[in-house]
Amino acid sequence: MPIVVVVGAQWGDEGKGKVTDFLASQADVVARYQGGNNAGHTVVVDGTAYKLHLIPSGILYPNTLCIIGSGVVVDPVVLCREMKYLEDLGISTERLAVSSTAHVILPYHKVLDELEEADRLEKIGTTGRGIGPAYADKYARNGIRMRDLQSEESLRRALDVVLPQKNKLLQKLYDHPGFTVDQILDEFSPLGPTIRRLLSDSSLLVETAYRKGQRVLCEGAQGTLLDIDHGTYPFVTSSSPTAGGAAPGLGIGPTRISQVVGVVKAYTTRVGEGPFVTELRDEIGQAIRDRGKEYGTTTGRPRRCGWFDAVMARYSVRINGLTGVALTLLDVLDAFDTLKICTEYEYHGQPLSEFPTDLRVLEECRPVYRELPGWGRDTTNVKHWDDLPEAARAYLQAVAEEIDCPIQYVSVGPGREQTITLKAVF
Ligand code: IMP
Numbered sequence: 001m002p003i004v005v006v007v008g009a010q011w012g013d014e015g016k017g018k019v020t021d022f023l024a025s026q027a028d029v030v031a032r033y034q035g036g037n038n039a040g041h042t043v044v045v046d047g048t049a050y051k052l053h054l055i056p057s058g059i060l061y062p063n064t065l066c067i068i069g070s071g072v073v074v075d076p077v078v079l080c081r082e083m084k085y086l087e088d089l090g091i092s093t094e095r096l097a098v099s100s101t102a103h104v105i106l107p108y109h110k111v112l113d114e115l116e117e118a119d120r121l122e123k124i125g126t127t128g129r130g131i132g133p134a135y136a137d138k139y140a141r142n143g144i145r146m147r148d149l150q151s152e153e154s155l156r157r158a159l160d161v162v163l164p165q166k167n168k169l170l171q172k173l174y175d176h177p178g179f180t181v182d183q184i185l186d187e188f189s190p191l192g193p194t195i196r197r198l199l200s201d202s203s204l205l206v207e208t209a210y211r212k213g214q215r216v217l218c219e220g221a222q223g224t225l226l227d228i229d230h231g232t233y234p235f236v237t238s239s240s241p242t243a244g245g246a247a248p249g250l251g252i253g254p255t256r257i258s259q260v261v262g263v264v265k266a267y268t269t270r271v272g273e274g275p276f277v278t279e280l281r282d283e284i285g286q287a288i289r290d291r292g293k294e295y296g297t298t299t300g301r302p303r304r305c306g307w308f309d310a311v312m313a314r315y316s317v318r319i320n321g322l323t324g325v326a327l328t329l330l331d332v333l334d335a336f337d338t339l340k341i342c343t344e345y346e347y348h349g350q351p352l353s354e355f356p357t358d359l360r361v362l363e364e365c366r367p368v369y370r371e372l373p374g375w376g377r378d379t380t381n382v383k384h385w386d387d388l389p390e391a392a393r394a395y396l397q398a399v400a401e402e403i404d405c406p407i408q409y410v411s412v413g414p415g416r417e418q419t420i421t422l423k424a425v426f
Helices: 016-024 076-088 107-119 131-139 152-174 181-198 202-211 243-250 283-291 310-320 330-335 359-363 390-403
Strands: 003-008 029-032 041-045 048-052 065-068 096-099 216-219 257-265 268-270 304-306 324-328 338-347 350-352 365-373 407-411 419-421
Touching: 003 016, 003 243, 016 041, 016 216, 016 257, 016 324, 016 407, 029 202, 065 202, 076 181, 096 181, 096 202, 107 131, 107 152, 107 181, 152 181, 202 216, 202 243, 216 243, 243 257, 243 310, 257 310, 283 304, 283 330, 310 338, 310 390, 324 390, 330 390, 338 390, 359 365, 365 390, 390 407
Parallel strands: 003 216, 003 257, 029 065, 029 216, 065 096, 257 324, 324 407
Antiparallel strands: 041 048, 268 304, 338 350, 338 365, 407 419
16 A cells, blocks of 8 residues: 655645645545644634644544654644644544654753844744754754653653753853753653653554555655755755655655655745745735735744746655645635746746756746636635636646646645545545
8 A cells, every 4th residue: 555745845834734634534644754843734624623733634533543753853742732632622632653763842942943043144934943953953962852751750861961061052152041950840741641652663653554555644744945955945944844754754665655745835835034936025915815814824924925836846846756736725816817827937037947956046036927817716616627617727737737747636725625636646
């Protein structure tokens, strides 16, 4: 049975939550492989909106095993709060497992995230959730892992090793009082019993499911252009949201992955700083923002909006080896007379068909557009490809053609039933 990776193919917020939720209905296992609670997705089931940041959206199904893999950085306070939120809504978290080797976001990571961002001459616009500092500690081998949280004694031992260094940094560089071991223990110790029952080996769980012939969905957070290696560095997150990240992030071999579905919006958005070639700073951009409710789930920040950028999406097809695309928020475009797809860039008078890896070049690129007529009709109730307005089908075909990748799903609204399947993954 296939292991399918779902990955954001733009700058995050592509509607992966909705797509993952839809695909999870056919999956036995849903596993997150990177990022942390910098992500946020809203899933609407029977008119109720569920907002999740850390727990895979598969949790909304009664029989799906949900895994938080070792490549994720976990804020245990947020994890426990999210579990309680779900349980209060009558959703069981019995089938949730967290890799014991996943790294922990500690209070000092959040403080450092804020202080470092404030100190930076070129702001990244981080979510302030401590993501970057937690990954930095992981790679500097100063991290604390989920398994260290199983008892007060093990956490104290881990803190005794790393906290003096962190305090030195906070106090000497930032004039911050730092943290005591007891302060952190007071906050984290009560979470011990909950955490203990979640701890598991994500690699073994996924491999076991694979060998049993079960359907595994690997869920990436953020998006390709926020990838630490292949995104618009330094305006990126600190992990690998790209499909390749699923292998180390869960502990599976890359040969186990059979399909990669990229989630793209029918247009483009971005949160935070950095170049954005198709950005619309006019009333059309504002109309997209309003119609698409383009305000961050995690931070509430208004997202920057623009036309669909096929140059960027083609890059995403390449970097992720996409085998198909799920296109979301098509209905947001229902109201426009004319639509534009950026097919190539113009850089100092020269055409550029490949996404540049040099940010300075990207900053100076201008979009070259292909114009298509809008359809001016509500699509939110459409269930089948043939029932879409002809101009909407032409728009989707133009997207598929420009990015050279088939469209497998089209989403026309937040509800599960507002999904058109062209070719199912499972
Ligand atoms: P960080 O991940 O909090 O370090 O933020 C780094 C950059 O990634 C910032 O520009 C954030 O706005 C962006 N970012 C992080 N997570 C998401 C997400 O889930 N969606 C969109 N942008 C994100």
